[in-house]
Amino acid sequence: MITLGIExxxxxxxxxxxxxxxxxxxxxxxxxxxxxxxxxxxxxxxASRKHIINIMPVLDEALDxxxxxxxxxxxxxxxxxxxxxxxxxxxxxxAKALAFSLGVPxxxxxxxxxxxxxxFLSHRQLEPPFVSLVVSGGHTALVxxxxxxxxxxxxxxxxxxxxxxxxxxxxxxxxxxxxxxxxDKLARQGNPEAIDFPRxxxxxxxxEFSFSGLKSAVINYIHNAGQKNISINKADVAASFxxxxxxxxxxxxxxxxxxxxxxxxxxxxxxxxxxxxxxxxTEKCRQNDIDFYxxxxxxxxxxxxxxxxxxxxxxxxGKFADMNLNAVPYLELNDSYADDQ
Ligand code: ATP
Ligand code: MG
Ligand code: FE
Numbered sequence: 001m002i003t004l005g006i007e008x009x010x011x012x013x014x015x016x017x018x019x020x021x022x023x024x025x026x027x028x029x030x031x032x033x034x035x036x037x038x039x040x041x042x043x044x045x046x047a048s049r050k051h052i053i054n055i056m057p058v059l060d061e062a063l064d065x066x067x068x069x070x071x072x073x074x075x076x077x078x079x080x081x082x083x084x085x086x087x088x089x090x091x092x093x094x095a096k097a098l099a100f101s102l103g104v105p106x107x108x109x110x111x112x113x114x115x116x117x118x119x120f121l122s123h124r125q126l127e128p129p130f131v132s133l134v135v136s137g138g139h140t141a142l143v144x145x146x147x148x149x150x151x152x153x154x155x156x157x158x159x160x161x162x163x164x165x166x167x168x169x170x171x172x173x174x175x176x177x178x179x180x181x182x183x184d185k186l187a188r189q190g191n192p193e194a195i196d197f198p199r200x201x202x203x204x205x206x207x208e209f210s211f212s213g214l215k216s217a218v219i220n221y222i223h224n225a226g227q228k229n230i231s232i233n234k235a236d237v238a239a240s241f242x243x244x245x246x247x248x249x250x251x252x253x254x255x256x257x258x259x260x261x262x263x264x265x266x267x268x269x270x271x272x273x274x275x276x277x278x279x280x281x282t283e284k285c286r287q288n289d290i291d292f293y294x295x296x297x298x299x300x301x302x303x304x305x306x307x308x309x310x311x312x313x314x315x316x317x318g319k320f321a322d323m324n325l326n327a328v329p330y331l332e333l334n335d336s337y338a339d340d341q
Contacts, residue, residue, distance in 0.1 A: 002074045003315070004062075004098070005308025006055075008091030009083025009111045010137065011035075011042045013054035015062040016304035017073070021312035022120055026065035027298075027305040030054045037177050041167070048086030055094050062304075070102060077107040077311020079114060079304075080321075081331030082138065088327035096323055107311035108321035111302075112139055112333045113151065115268040117313065118299040118306035126293055131262045133253045134333065135277075136269030137163035137178070140209045140249075141333055142256045145266075148313040151334050154256050155207025162245055163271045165211040169218050169241050173234050183238045184274050190239030195221060197244040207256055214244060242276060250280050257290055267294040270301045 003021070007014040016027040032050050036042045063069065078095035081088060099106035116132045131154070132143045140163075141156035160168070163180055170179020175186065197217045200210040218241055225232045257265050265285055271277065272294050285292035299306060328335075 001312065001315075002068065002072055003308040003312045004073045004076050005109075005304035005306075005311060006076070006078040006091040006095050007111070007114070007302055007304040007307045008051045008055065008087050009079050009081070010087060010302060011047050012302040013051045013058050013090075014302065014304035015055075015058045016308045017062055017066040017068060018121075018305060018308040018312065021309060022124055024121060024305050025068070026062040027303055028058050028062045028065065029298075029303050030058050033178065040171055040177050042084070044084045044086055047084055048090060051087055051090035055090055059094070070098070073098075073102060073104060075099075075105045075107060075311065075315055076102075077109050077308050077314070079111040079307045080108045080325060081111065081328030083111055083327075083329060085327050085329040088329065092325060092327050096325060100323060105315065105320045106322070106325065107314050108325050109307045109310045109314065110331055110333065110335065111307070112136070112141075112269075112331075114306040114310045116143065116145065116266065117310040118268060118295040118303070119266050119293050121305055121309050122295040122299055123293050126264075126266070129262060130264035130266045131253065131257045131260055132266040132268055133249060134268045135162040135249065135271035137161060137167070139269065139333065140211070142207050142253060143333060144256075144260055144262070149317050153334050154260070155209070155252070156333070157209040157211060159210050159212035160215060162209070162211060162249065163269065165215050165245060166242075166271065168215050169238070172218060172222055173237060178270075180271060180274065183242055184276070186235050187239040187242045187276065190233065190235030190237070192239040192243035194233065194236035195240035197221075197240055199244060199248055202248065202251065205255070205259070207252055209248065209252070211245065214241070242274070246274075246277050246280050249277065250284050253281065254284050254288055254290075257288070263289070264291045264293070267292070268300075273297050273300040
């Protein structure tokens with residue numbers, strides 16, 4: 001089965017073609033990062049317009065790379081939420097038009113489930129059940145994934161997402177958007193023990209996250225130093241902030257695996273690309289006799305291959321979308337189209 005995936009939820013226009021769920025034939029990603037960089041973050045209206053310009057050339061390039069024609073496509077999977085509504089609508093409209101004109105089934109994919117499924121593309125032997133830590137630009141959640149189509153939320157953030165915290169702290173330090181990779185790099189030169197930032201909700205059996213207090217603590221630290229005319233060591237701030245986030249994520253993820261009895265942990269979302277997070281989870285999982293998986297770098301951030309992979313496994317349930325499909329900007333992680341219909 002050849003599945004074509006479309007992703008346009010934020011600032012990446014991507015089209016991928018995969019075979020039998022796990023083999024990537026093409027995964028073309030047109031990123032808009034340089035365009036949004038000068039605004040310090042994603043400008044929704046610009047993102048939508050760029051998706052409109054990019055979508056057809058990206059589709060053509062994916063078909064070229066896979067050496068296939070449209071008639072070879074067996075089904076179309078599209079991310080229909082969560083994300084920016086105008087951005088999502090470009091992908092959803094393209095997917096509906098393609099499915100209708102080709103007469104093939106349409107699959108409505110939850111973008112966050114897609115992030116988890118990126119792992120199935122990177123690790124052919126990986127199968128559920130497992131606990132997944134989803135850490136992306138807009139979400140932070142621990143998910144109990146019992147099967148390919150069975151998710152339940154263990155806990156999520158009450159306020160900011162981990163990626164959002166990285167981006168905001170980077171901005172405070174004068175680093176360009178997106179801040180995650182910049183903090184990751186700068187932190188290597190800093191002392192992670194230099195500043196003691198607060199760790200919220202670190203009680204036993206609490207699987208919720210909160211990063212807004214940490215963000216405020218960083219703001220206060222920089223503000224206080226400014227008032228006293230003391231120059232701050234940006235690398236120390238980056239390293240201490242990053243260590244705080246990672247301590248929280250690692251502690252709760254290991255606790256969730258223990259409480260659910262799961263022997264496998266799967267990392268997902270853009271922040272999964274963080275080198276220190278990968279290292280620390282690798283070490284902790286080894287100590288606790290837990291198997292640990294994370295996606296290859298390119299599959300951590302937004303891409304259509306993960307959407308196609310999720311769509312493939314969703315198609316096995318026979319739950320397809322129709323021409324009434326709309327974008328759902330605030331779709332929740334366990335609000336799967338496959339569950340609802
Ligand atoms: P969502 O998936 O929640 O809708 P999104 O699609 O915007 O949000 P992703 O593409 O999954 O988010 O990830 C982007 C986020 O990942 C950004 O916040 C970015 O700063 C962060 N990120 C990317 N690389 C790293 C890194 N090496 N370290 C930390 N954060 C990173
Ligand atoms: Mg992005
Ligand atoms: Fe994402």
